[in-house]
Amino acid sequence: MSTATATRRTEDGVEAPARRKLTPLRLLLHGFLITVALTWLFPIAWAVLTSLRSYEYTAANGYASFGGWTLDNYVTAWRTAEFGKHFLNSVYITVPAVLLTLFLASCVAFVIARFSWKLNLVLLGVFTAANLLPQQALLIPLFRLFTEVPLPEFMSDSELLYDSYWGLILINVAFQCGFCVFVLSNYMKALPRDLYEAAMVDGASIWRQYWQVTMPLCRPALAALATLEVTWIYNEFFWATVLMRTGDKFPVTSSLNNLRGEFFTDNNLVSAGSVLVAIPTLVIFFMLQRHFVRGLTLGASKG
Amino acid sequence: MSDLPLIQADRAVPPPAATTSTGGRRRRLRLLSRTDRVVITLMVLVPLLLVTGFVWLPAVATVLLSGTNWDGIGPLNEIEFVGARNYSDVVNIYPPFVPAIQHNLLWLAALFVVATPFGMFLAVLLDKELRGSRFYQTALYLPVVLSLALIGFVWQLLYSRDQGLINAVFGSNVDWYGDSSVNIWAVMVASGWRHVGYIMLLYLAGLKGVDPSLREAAAVDGASESRTFFRVVFPVMRPINIIVLVVTVIESLRAFDLVWVVNKGRNGLELISALVTQNVVGEASRIGFGSALATIMLVVSLVFITIYLATVMRENRQ
Numbered sequence: 070m071s072t073a074t075a076t077r078r079t080e081d082g083v084e085a086p087a088r089r090k091l092t093p094l095r096l097l098l099h100g101f102l103i104t105v106a107l108t109w110l111f112p113i114a115w116a117v118l119t120s121l122r123s124y125e126y127t128a129a130n131g132y133a134s135f136g137g138w139t140l141d142n143y144v145t146a147w148r149t150a151e152f153g154k155h156f157l158n159s160v161y162i163t164v165p166a167v168l169l170t171l172f173l174a175s176c177v178a179f180v181i182a183r184f185s186w187k188l189n190l191v192l193l194g195v196f197t198a199a200n201l202l203p204q205q206a207l208l209i210p211l212f213r214l215f216t217e218v219p220l221p222e223f224m225s226d227s228e229l230l231y232d233s234y235w236g237l238i239l240i241n242v243a244f245q246c247g248f249c250v251f252v253l254s255n256y257m258k259a260l261p262r263d264l265y266e267a268a269m270v271d272g273a274s275i276w277r278q279y280w281q282v283t284m285p286l287c288r289p290a291l292a293a294l295a296t297l298e299v300t301w302i303y304n305e306f307f308w309a310t311v312l313m314r315t316g317d318k319f320p321v322t323s324s325l326n327n328l329r330g331e332f333f334t335d336n337n338l339v340s341a342g343s344v345l346v347a348i349p350t351l352v353i354f355f356m357l358q359r360h361f362v363r364g365l366t367l368g369a370s371k372g
Numbered sequence: 373m374s375d376l377p378l379i380q381a382d383r384a385v386p387p388p389a390a391t392t393s394t395g396g397r398r399r400r401l402r403l404l405s406r407t408d409r410v411v412i413t414l415m416v417l418v419p420l421l422l423v424t425g426f427v428w429l430p431a432v433a434t435v436l437l438s439g440t441n442w443d444g445i446g447p448l449n450e451i452e453f454v455g456a457r458n459y460s461d462v463v464n465i466y467p468p469f470v471p472a473i474q475h476n477l478l479w480l481a482a483l484f485v486v487a488t489p490f491g492m493f494l495a496v497l498l499d500k501e502l503r504g505s506r507f508y509q510t511a512l513y514l515p516v517v518l519s520l521a522l523i524g525f526v527w528q529l530l531y532s533r534d535q536g537l538i539n540a541v542f543g544s545n546v547d548w549y550g551d552s553s554v555n556i557w558a559v560m561v562a563s564g565w566r567h568v569g570y571i572m573l574l575y576l577a578g579l580k581g582v583d584p585s586l587r588e589a590a591a592v593d594g595a596s597e598s599r600t601f602f603r604v605v606f607p608v609m610r611p612i613n614i615i616v617l618v619v620t621v622i623e624s625l626r627a628f629d630l631v632w633v634v635n636k637g638r639n640g641l642e643l644i645s646a647l648v649t650q651n652v653v654g655e656a657s658r659i660g661f662g663s664a665l666a667t668i669m670l671v672v673s674l675v676f677i678t679i680y681l682a683t684v685m686r687e688n689r690q
Binding site: 201204205210247303310350351353362 | 404405407408411412415416418419420422423424425426427428429430431433434437494497498500502503504507508510511512513514515516517518519520521522525526527528529530532535536537540541565568569570573574576577622625626628629632633644645646648649652653659662663666667669670673674677680681684685
């Protein structure tokens with residue numbers, strides 16, 4: 070609430086809305102919104118609460134009780150589910166995938182925005198639509214493709230694209246490029262054209278125009294997209310589930326499903342595991358909330 | 373809200389001067405050196421090959437495979453075309469198909485009739501710059517950053533029969549995820565929980581972009597708030613309305629993670645996406661069959677993707 074007060078602005082001399090008198094209608098509105106907000110927070114709060122209580126206590130007193138505080142669930146969950154390893158796997162996949170997505174998407178977006186060729190619209194469509202196709206519909210040929218493409222052993226111990234980090238990175242990049250091309254090309258189109266005229270007078274090559282003129286100006290959009298893509302690729306569940314086989318190589322989100330067997334009778338452990346998996350995205354969300362929201366709305370307001 | 377200067381800036385900047393006039397274009401092309409042309413080609417070609425190879429070619433292959441009897445293991449040259457047999461098999465002799473279609477439609481209906489309008493409604497309320505608006509927004513879109521797989525686990529803590537909060541509070545004894553007569557509803561509630569925040573966010577951004585003078589004019593004319601919304605704001609928001617509609621359809625078609633973590637899409641939780649996956653990675657690998665299911669998904673999604681592209685491209689040109 071304090072952040073809201075801090076960011077409140079007075080616009081054009083209009084009295085700040087929050088200082089308006091509290092009519093009964095407003096009170097009702099606030100009551101309704103507080104109820105909804107708390108309801109929405111509840112499942113997460115409950116998961117945190119459950120994770121902090123010992124199984125013995127909740128088994129004896131039921132979950133609708135209070136007490137039995139402990140941090141042991143986290144220790145046990147971390148150890149049994151080998152979260153350290155799986156988090157590392159997520160990093161191996163997410164970091165290269167996000168960097169590659171932003172790089173490739175910004176290249177295409179630059180060409181689309183910089184030139185006014187008729188084909189640009191088709192290009193934009195090809196990329197944007199690819200992002201929206203249901204992944205499951207492409208699984209059958211992709212599965213076969215992944216089991217056919219060989220990789221040298223130093224790249225993957227499966228010696229195939231299947232069951233390798235490379236495969237997952239590539240498929241994530243291919244899928245996420247579309248959204249980034251769409252957002253970035255819109256952003257780049259809004260940059261003043263004079264920049265390029267000036268750069269061309271200076272004899273700057275296309276690559277330098279892209280790398281030294283356009284990209285620095287796109288920092289806000291790139292930051293927003295990076296935040297969003299890290300969350301999405303970290304959260305990606307389907308591809309890792311079907312294109313990976315070795316349990317040790319699963320990124321954290323898809324390793325969740327294997328926890329079920331290990332934790333099946335102990336909801337307190339399940340909640341501790343869930344909270345652990347949620348922590349990276351929640352940290353990103355609270356630290357970079359501005360970027361996160363901007364990324365989504367950049368995509369939305371124009372598409 | 374301080375989050376949106378970019379969009380407003382986008383709108384404020386006049387569109388770049390047209391360079392499509394043939395004279396201008398020819399001059400521009402001639403200005404490009406050979407290296408420049410190679411660089412441009414690479415900048416487009418590499419990402420294009422990746423997207424074509426990993427998305428579009430598999431999509432085409434799916435459609436082609438749906439007309440064959442390939443078993444997924446044998447060599448590709450033994451493939452025989454069997455026409456529409458896979459489709460008729462899917463409809464006639466595949467028991468999970470009809471429930472899956474029903475569940476997908478139910479999912480769509482639930483999001484479309486309940487979650488999406490509720491998200492829009494909350495966005496309209498939050499657009500009023502209330503005190504604490506930031507807190508309400510954060511609470512509502514917090515679930516959006518969680519993966520649907522994780523959401524399945526978070527809600528298990530409420531739904532579980534022996535250890536869940538719902539049964540503990542109400543003294544009921546329902547296995548919310550396991551009982552095939554209720555589990556689809558339980559899963560849809562969890563999915564709606566996330567969807568509301570997402571739609572709220574999209575719609576709020578759209579509302580911030582509406583020209584305030586429209587509302588002021590309506591207020592001067594003495595129109596009530598709800599009348600202003602339905603008669604003035606809602607029609608102006610047409611592109612966003614279409615986008616929200618398409619997002620809802622696509623989300624309900626792509627619903628997968630949640631049911632897969634609960635029980636791999638069986639026993640009351642059949643969805644088309646889960647059936648396709650079962651037919652590929654499951655015990656019985658029926659490729660032609662699975663491809664027919666996948667093609668149905670593709671066709672439905674392409675209809676809505678086309679609507680989406682037409683909308684956003686028209687927006688862009690303006």
